[in-house]
Amino acid sequence: MRVLVTGGAGFIGSNFVRCTLATRPDTEVTVLDALTYAGSRANLAEVADRVRFVEGDVADASVVAPLVAGSDLVVHFAAESHNDNSLEDPSPFVRTNLVGTFTLLEAARRHDVRYHHVSTDEVYGDLELDDPTRFTEATPYAPSSPYSASKAGSDHLVRAWVRSFGLRATISNCSNSYGPRQHVEKFIPRQITNVIDGLRPKLYGDGLNVRDWIHVDDHNDAVWTIVERGRVGETYLVGADGEVNNRDVVRMVLELMGRDPDDYDRVTDRAGHDRRYAIEAGKLRSELGWRPRYETFRDGLAATIEWYRENEAWWRPVKEATEARYARSQQVLS
Ligand code: NAD
Ligand code: DAU
Numbered sequence: 001m002r003v004l005v006t007g008g009a010g011f012i013g014s015n016f017v018r019c020t021l022a023t024r025p026d027t028e029v030t031v032l033d034a035l036t037y038a039g040s041r042a043n044l045a046e047v048a049d050r051v052r053f054v055e056g057d058v059a060d061a062s063v064v065a066p067l068v069a070g071s072d073l074v075v076h077f078a079a080e081s082h083n084d085n086s087l088e089d090p091s092p093f094v095r096t097n098l099v100g101t102f103t104l105l106e107a108a109r110r111h112d113v114r115y116h117h118v119s120t121d122e123v124y125g126d127l128e129l130d131d132p133t134r135f136t137e138a139t140p141y142a143p144s145s146p147y148s149a150s151k152a153g154s155d156h157l158v159r160a161w162v163r164s165f166g167l168r169a170t171i172s173n174c175s176n177s178y179g180p181r182q183h184v185e186k187f188i189p190r191q192i193t194n195v196i197d198g199l200r201p202k203l204y205g206d207g208l209n210v211r212d213w214i215h216v217d218d219h220n221d222a223v224w225t226i227v228e229r230g231r232v233g234e235t236y237l238v239g240a241d242g243e244v245n246n247r248d249v250v251r252m253v254l255e256l257m258g259r260d261p262d263d264y265d266r267v268t269d270r271a272g273h274d275r276r277y278a279i280e281a282g283k284l285r286s287e288l289g290w291r292p293r294y295e296t297f298r299d300g301l302a303a304t305i306e307w308y309r310e311n312e313a314w315w316r317p318v319k320e321a322t323e324a325r326y327a328r329s330q331q332v333l334s
Helices: 011-023 041-050 061-069 083-088 091-110 146-165 187-196 216-229 246-256 282-288 297-310 312-329
Strands: 002-006 028-033 051-055 073-076 114-120 169-174 202-204 210-212 235-238 243-245 265-267
Touching: 002 011, 011 028, 011 041, 011 216, 028 041, 028 061, 041 051, 061 091, 073 091, 073 216, 083 146, 091 114, 091 146, 114 146, 114 216, 146 169, 169 216, 187 202, 187 246, 187 297, 187 312, 202 246, 210 246, 216 235, 216 282, 235 282, 243 246, 246 297, 297 312
Parallel strands: 002 028, 002 073, 028 051, 073 114, 114 169, 169 235, 202 265
Antiparallel strands: 210 243
């Protein structure tokens, strides 16, 4: 099996590559990655001799077409992935997430290659805190940010290519993932590395926004489950019943790191900040028999804290610039 992994130098994509080579050692892996600020070849260091690495843009058809033609499967992770960045400058989100997906779809249909699209629960917008329902595959699309709108648009392209051209594709819409090698711009790594640096964690707004956390290993295990056993043309929601509000996450990080759980700052809220995400993953569980391996968020978080403590050389070079950028737009409220 020859697999083309786009975005394989990023957080989830590089985990997917490592997990693939560990569990399916006969797989031939090619990574296509533009090495933006979010990607690094260091993320693939452990498996460098077993991966063919191509530096290039998913929106460039001349790079994409031959790579897709030489693959049995494309797993598309490459994206601009951070909501705050999409509020500052949406343009790379439109190019990479929409034009990039279009470019891959065209190559996959021309060469009749199986395609898996990695997407997000954010395409469904948000839920109220007291809403008893959760997102399902039938929830209408209602994205809020330029990032989530670009991902929603990319999902619609995939669905159209399935229906109009018979493309052999599946889609996964997963909730917030956490674990080793996530960029320090994101919520959990930002707070862990702040605490290591003696800075106070930064909580947006009232801190009551809820995210549905899943460990990155479980996310990718679900992706492989869908690729191998999912029905072509179908969408599967991926989640691990990990709803926690942001304030409780920050308090847990502080407590696990031996600090006072109230030692955090509230800062300027994110514009258009989605209130709550919650996934009902019943289709994936009952149809494909999938189960997450991380039983509690707390255990996964403790292991993640350990990883950031032991791998300072990985995040240190970008920490100061990331905080400086945030400081330009975020004021401490209390
Ligand atoms: P990331 O930002 O850590 O990594 C993105 C990778 O894509 C980087 O290696 C980057 O260099 C590469 N890339 C960006 N633009 C590119 C381009 N034009 N051409 C080629 N490569 C390019 O992102 P992540 O958190 O690992 O997310 C991966 C995928 O999973 C995305 O599609 C995202 O929407 C989706 N997703 C993420 C989460 C989450 O919680 N992080 C949850 C659900 C779905
Ligand atoms: O739901 C899946 C999505 O999860 C993915 O599609 C995105 O790629 C991924 O970035 C993530 O999006 P979020 O916007 O939910 O993640 P982020 O880590 O940016 O923020 C998580 C929550 O924490 C959110 O409610 C905003 C809040 N937050 C974030 C930061 C960076 C803070 O309170 N303080 C912070 O410093």
